[in-house]
Amino acid sequence: MKTSFYRRTALAGLIAITMLSAGAVITPASAQIGGIVHDPRNYAQNILTAARTLEQINNQIKQLQNQATSLVNEARNLQSLPVSTLQELQGQVDRTRELLGEAQRIAFDVGDIQKTFEARYKGASLSGPQAALVVNAEARWNDSVGAFQDAMKVQAGVVVNMGAARQSIGTLVTSSQSATGALQAAQAGNQLLALQSQQLGDLAAAIAAQGRAEMLDAARAAAAEAEGRERFRRFRKGN
Template sequence: MTRFRKSSLVAGVTALALIIAAPADAQFGGIVYDPTNYAQNVLTAARSLQQINNQITQIQNQAQSLINQARNLANLPTSVLTNIQQDIDRTRALITQAQQIAYRVQDIDQVFSQRYPAGSLSGTSSGTLVSNAQTRWTDALAAYQDSLRTGATVTGNLDGTRDQSSALITASQGATGALQASQAGNQLLALQTRQLADLTAMVAAQSRAAAIQAARVAADEAQGREQTKRFLAPGAGYVPQSVSLFHD
C-alpha cells in the first residue's frame, strides 16, 4: 500500500509539471520564470524520490535477510548429549566389569586353554579336573549375573530415553532456524545410537552367557568321559575292597 501511494505521488507530480510547462516563459518582478526548466526540476526531484524509495526497500530487504541468517545460525538451546554420553559410559562400565571371562579375545583364549581344553585330558590330574569343573560352574554363574545386570542397566535407560526424546522433539518443533533444526536432528540420531549401543551390549551379554554355558556343558562331558575311563581302567581304576560294617 505504501509503495502504491509513493508511485501515485510521483505520477501526480509529473503530471503537474507537464501542465505547468505548457505556458510560455513569464517574468514576475524582475524574476524570470521558466516553466520548462521548472518542470524538468520537478521530474528530476520525482526520479530522485523514486530512487530513494527503491534504496529504502533494498535496505529493508537486506535487513530482513540478515535477521533470517542470524536465526539460521542460532544454536539450539537444548542439549542432551551429556546425558547420552553418561548412559553410554554406564553400559561400557558393565562390559569392563565382566566377571571371570572378560570381553577380550586374549583373555578368552587363555581361559579356554586352561579350563575348557579341546584336546585329550589324559595328562590332567584328577584334582585339576575337579578344580576346572568348579571354575567352569563359576564362569557360567557369573556370566548369567552379568547378563542380568546389563539388562537392568539398559532398562533403566528407558526413562532417560523418554525424557531426552521429548525434550529434543519439543526443541525441534520450536526451532527458529535451519541450524537449530539440524542440531535437534543430530541429537536425536545420537539418542538412537545410544539405544543401539544398549541393544548391542544386551545381545553381547546374553550371547556370552549362552556361549559360556554351552562351553561348560561340552567341557563337562569331555571330563565325564575321561573320569569314567579312568574309573574303569584295568588295574588303575576302581578296586573293590571288603568293608566291614559291624565290629565285634
C-alpha cells in the same frame, strides 16, 4: 448587441472544436502575477522530477530493508542450539561400559578369555585326579552362572538408559521444531544421531553380554561331556 455577442461566442467555440478535432495542441501561456513569471510546463517538469526522485529513494529504502532482513537471517543461522544432551549421552555410555567392565570371572578381554579356556575348558587335563575334575567342573559352572548374571545386569542397564533416551528425544525434537536457524536445526539433528549411536552401542553391549553367557554355557556343556566320558572310562576300568 446580444445577438452579436452570442454569434461571436458560438464562433469561438466552433473554432476551438475544429482545432481539437484536427489534433491541435493548446499550450498554456506563461502568466505574470505580481511581477513573478509562472511557467506551467516548468512547474509540471519539476513535479515529475520530484516524483521520480521520491521513487528512487523508496527503492533504496526497500533495498536496505532487504539487506537488513538478510543479515538478521544470517545471524539466526549462526546461532547455536541452546540445548545439549551430550553429557547425558556420555553418562549412559559410561554406565554401560562399567557394567561390561564388571564381568565376573572371565572378562571381556581376549588374553583373559584365552588363558581361562586353556585352563578350564579346552586344555583341561582329563588325566588328573577326580578332585581336580570336580574343581574344574565347578569353576566352569560358576563361569556360566556369572556370565548370565552379567548379561542380565547389562540388559537392565540398557532398559534404564531407554528411559533417559526417551526424555532426550523429546527435548531434541522440540528444539529442532523451534530452531531459529540452519545451524540450530543441524545441531539438533547431530545430537539425535548421537543418541541413536548410543542406543546402538547399548544394543551391541546387550548382545555381547548375552552371547558371552551362551558361549560359556555351551563350552561348559562340551567340557562336561568330555569329563563324563572320562569318568565312565575310569569307572569301567575300575570294574
